[in-house]
Amino acid sequence: MEIQEYIGRVNKLYQTGRSTEHSYRGDLQNLLESLSTDILVTNEPSRIACGAPDYILTKKDIPVGYVEAKDVGEDLGHKKHKEQFERYRSSLSNLIITDYLDFWLYKEGEFVSSINIATIQNGKIIGNPEKYREFENLIADFSTYIGQTIKSAEKLSKMMAGKARLVKDVFQSALEEDINDELNPDTALQQQFNAFKDVLLHNIEPKDFADIYAQTIAYGMFAARLHDTTLDDFSRQEAMELIPKSNPFLRKLFQYVALDLDDRLIWIVDALADIFRATNLEELLKDFGKAKQQHDPIIHFYETFLAEYDPKLRKSRGVWYTPEPVVNFIVRAVDDILKSEFGLKDGLADKSKTKIKVNVPTHDKRFIKEGKKGIAEIEREVHKVQILDPAAGTGTFLAEIVKHIYKRFEGQQGIWSQYVERHLIPRLNGFEILMASYAMAHLKLDLLLTETGYKPQKDQRFRIYLTNSLEEHHPDTGTLFAGWLSSEANEANHIKRDIPVMCVIGNPPYSVSSNNKSDWIEKLTNDYKKGLMERNIQPLSDDYIKFIRFGQHHIDKNGEGILAYISNNSFVSGVIHSQMRKSLIKSFNKIYIYNLHGSSKTNETSPDGSKDENVFDIQQGVSINIFRLCLQLVLLT
Numbered sequence: 001m002e003i004q005e006y007i008g009r010v011n012k013l014y015q016t017g018r019s020t021e022h023s024y025r026g027d028l029q030n031l032l033e034s035l036s037t038d039i040l041v042t043n044e045p046s047r048i049a050c051g052a053p054d055y056i057l058t059k060k061d062i063p064v065g066y067v068e069a070k071d072v073g074e075d076l077g078h079k080k081h082k083e084q085f086e087r088y089r090s091s092l093s094n095l096i097i098t099d100y101l102d103f104w105l106y107k108e109g110e111f112v113s114s115i116n117i118a119t120i121q122n123g124k125i126i127g128n129p130e131k132y133r134e135f136e137n138l139i140a141d142f143s144t145y146i147g148q149t150i151k152s153a154e155k156l157s158k159m160m161a162g163k164a165r166l167v168k169d170v171f172q173s174a175l176e177e178d179i180n181d182e183l184n185p186d187t188a189l190q191q192q193f194n195a196f197k198d199v200l201l202h203n204i205e206p207k208d209f210a211d212i213y214a215q216t217i218a219y220g221m222f223a224a225r226l227h228d229t230t231l232d233d234f235s236r237q238e239a240m241e242l243i244p245k246s247n248p249f250l251r252k253l254f255q256y257v258a259l260d261l262d263d264r265l266i267w268i269v270d271a272l273a274d275i276f277r278a279t280n281l282e283e284l285l286k287d288f289g290k291a292k293q294q295h296d297p298i299i300h301f302y303e304t305f306l307a308e309y310d311p312k313l314r315k316s317r318g319v320w321y322t323p324e325p326v327v328n329f330i331v332r333a334v335d336d337i338l339k340s341e342f343g344l345k346d347g348l349a350d351k352s353k354t355k356i357k358v359n360v361p362t363h364d365k366r367f368i369k370e371g372k373k374g375i376a377e378i379e380r381e382v383h384k385v386q387i388l389d390p391a392a393g394t395g396t397f398l399a400e401i402v403k404h405i406y407k408r409f410e411g412q413q414g415i416w417s418q419y420v421e422r423h424l425i426p427r428l429n430g431f432e433i434l435m436a437s438y439a440m441a442h443l444k445l446d447l448l449l450t451e452t453g454y455k456p457q458k459d460q461r462f463r464i465y466l467t468n469s470l471e472e473h474h475p476d477t478g479t480l481f482a483g484w485l486s487s488e489a490n491e492a493n494h495i496k497r498d499i500p501v502m503c504v505i506g507n508p509p510y511s512v513s514s515n516n517k518s519d520w521i522e523k524l525t526n527d528y529k530k531g532l533m534e535r536n537i538q539p540l541s542d543d544y545i546k547f548i549r550f551g552q553h554h555i556d557k558n559g560e561g562i563l564a565y566i567s568n569n570s571f572v573s574g575v576i577h578s579q580m581r582k583s584l585i586k587s588f589n590k591i592y593i594y595n596l597h598g599s600s601k602t603n604e605t606s607p608d609g610s611k612d613e614n615v616f617d618i619q620q621g622v623s624i625n626i627f628r629l630c631l632q633l634v635l636l637t
Helices: 003-015 021-035 079-091 129-143 153-179 188-200 206-226 236-242 248-259 266-277 297-309 311-317 324-341 396-406 413-427 435-451 483-497 519-528 543-558 575-587 631-636
Strands: 040-042 055-059 062-069 094-098 102-107 110-116 118-121 124-127 353-362 374-383 386-389 428-432 463-466 501-506 561-568 590-597 622-629
Touching (some): 003 021, 003 118, 003 124, 003 129, 021 055, 021 062, 021 129, 055 129, 062 129, 079 094, 079 153, 102 129, 153 206, 153 266, 153 297, 188 206, 188 483, 206 236, 206 266, 248 483, 297 311, 297 435, 324 396, 324 561, 324 622, 374 413, 386 396, 396 435, 396 501, 413 428, 428 483, 435 463, 501 543, 519 543, 519 575, 543 575, 543 622, 575 622
Parallel strands (some): 062 094, 386 428, 386 501, 428 463, 501 561
Antiparallel strands (some): 040 055, 094 102, 118 124, 353 374, 561 622, 590 622
């Protein structure tokens, strides 16, 4: 189609007085295809209804550009379009916004140029022939655009965040559309939403589900690309094959993303894959493992991503990165206490075992009652020094434990690989509720173990699970539509219910306005509130207090162990925390408190009178707290 013919068709429709922005879509689609080489222009109403731009240009199934069209004569600069246009500009690197006559080109979020190929004069659309050649060049440039190679962690994490926000919006729109469609009540997307709600996160809403999917896909692709040896191509299908087998949850989910993804969602997921095609992650992360303090690129990705993607989510979850010297100190302290006070000469590297009794499903008729699946109690052997980080984040503490233990095996690669498989992975446990950090924790351990020379002899998952630590274990679930979700939940249940956790370690979130309000943890923290006469005891509902109670519960249940956190220090001397302190003293027979202070709320100063700096970029003071329960020492006293 020639430009003049296009303008004639648009003018004919415009003069009817009954046209809308939808009336011109076919003509613009034909024009764009006629001016581009080997380009397919799609205009899919079902995708548009869920937040996609009006046109998507692809070349050999790879997205190269996007066009958003408004009605002829529409003011493209009007404030009513601001939110939508800004969302597209921040997420789509090659974008045209048009009213079918005026075309505005944006690259990497920045305005490049605009061309007006026609104007409205006296109720008619009149072409501007002198602009035709310039417009042809603009479309040629637009349709052959190749994104810039991404060479910095900051740029990649920001681009990931922009795309992930759009993924979240599109998924939420599609799911809400399905929920409201009474004629189609059981779509695949709804089934997965219901599975998440039943099995994993019981209070989840459509927007939360969309958020989980966005983060899952973003960081799943990140992990996959890192294992990609063919740098010239990348797709969601390739990602499915490349995600490490140590994370079966992501692998199973990506089978759906790669093979059965809802057609309304394909365009934006492919757009996300496109930014990884422009990234050499191996080069970008080549210094991984040589990081000092806050220079870890994995952390840089995570924090920059979360700040761009949803800063409110970071605040509501109390997410703050723990400086490496703090993590190192806590890990070494726990190791030393295990050696000196528990008599375990290998400390955190201990590989001794103990026996536990667990309930397992059985088809033995002796255990089957009233036609239901029976439960049999059996004895199992597990490692004694089971370690759990209940707020694993990006895996900083778990990775530091691996580094600390590895020092004992340097130069013994054969022994090391065998030790990791038999005695490290089976007792290194983590829980995380944020999808981005969950995926990054898996990635971090994968990178770190590879760097140490670990060579797996079998498929073995890392024991980091997507779950809410502060929710009680529930009965194991059967096979559902998303059976892989059941598996994730059942494994987390097994740790919560059966595993004798000896070391609880980490940096729990700090948030007075807690989102964690399950009956189980509320009941446990009531122990800290009994008999208090103070009017305002709301601070006792802070997440960090709930996580301390969580750790105390597991050490109490095990009968011995260590709880080691860096946390808000308000419980150390707070008036309303008196019952909490009493409870902790009752549970543990030795408590170490290293008060790091750093509160800007109480005008604390250093001994020399200078400003008291916090180890975190927060106002609240913090402390390192190590609680020890050792029965052997109790008997000696």
